[in-house]
Amino acid sequence: MKKPELVIFDMAGTTVYDGGSPVHRCLRESLASAGVAVTHEQVNAVMGLPKPDAIRQLLICGSESRVAEIHAYFVERMIAYYKTNASVREIEGTSLVLVKLRKAGIKVALDTGFSRDIADVIIERLGWRLLLDGSVTSDEVPRGRPHPDMVLALMSRFGILSASHVAKIGDTPSDxxxxxxxxxxxxxxxxxxxHTREELAVHPHTQLLPSLRDLLMLWGI
Structure with missing residues (x-):
């Protein structure tokens, strides 16, 4: 059975359980602090994007200094949340999946629409540093999702020449x-x-799985 050389996982919603939509809430609160009201549906439509891009889209119009100010407020709130909230944990079975994939000779990595400062807080909080071969964040590449830059950066890091040997896993259309x-x-x-199966099904994909744990069966691991 063909297996990937590299599996790239999203963070919030895919490998990280954070207690119920804090990213939605913090984005809405950050925009509200600037006098901009947005709905849950509007925020859901930009989930997975680099957060400055998400803010830019939700603002519709606004200066770059305003985007930067709102993003700084968002980052501050998210770091505090991921450091202290008791509900933050890995999605069930994530560590087991990471360990088994690596034992099968497959590289595992994270990519995310978060910036590095938020991602590092989560990785440390969950004790994943030794379980991962690497990670990349949206502020470390020229373009975040839906562009391929984070995938290409990880491929380059591991010397993988063809993306046909790479699996990308996520819970949002932008993934x-x-x-x-x-x-x-x-x-x-x-x-x-x-996002639900029905919401994801209209976007390009090779498989939709009920949970992360189903990956092992998919590749016969």
């Missing part, structure tokens, strides 16, 4: 579009995060 734009061999949506 699926990222994997598709990179020409990943597997573009897999998991349906226990921010």
């Amino acid at each position: 699926l579009h990222e994997g598709t734009s990179a020409n990943c061999g597997w573009v897999i949506g998991v349906c226990e995060g921010s």
Whole structure:
């Protein structure tokens, strides 16, 4: 059975359970602090994007200094949340999946629409530093999702020449579009995060799985 050389996982909603939509809430609160009201549906439509891009889209119009100010407020709130909230934990079975994939000779990495400062707080909080081969965040590449830059950066880091040997896993449409734009061999949506199977099904993918744990069966691991 063909297996990937590299599996790239999203964070919030895919590998990280954070107690019920704090990203939505913090984005809405950050925009509200600038006098901008947005709905849950509007925020859901930009989930997975680099957060400055998400803020830019939700503002519709606004200066870059305003985007930067709102993003700084968002980052501050998210770091405090991920450091202290008792509900933050890995999605059930994540560590087991990471360990088993690596034992099968497969590299595992994270990519995220968060900036590095938020991602590092989560990785440390969950004790994942030794379980991962690497990670990349949206502020470390020229373009975040839905562009392929984070996937390509990880491929370069591990010396993987063809994206047909890479799997991209996520719970948002932007994850699926990222994997598709990179020409990943597997573009897999998991349906226990921010979007339902029906919501993900209309976006490009190779598989939709009920949970992360189903990956092992998919590759016979």
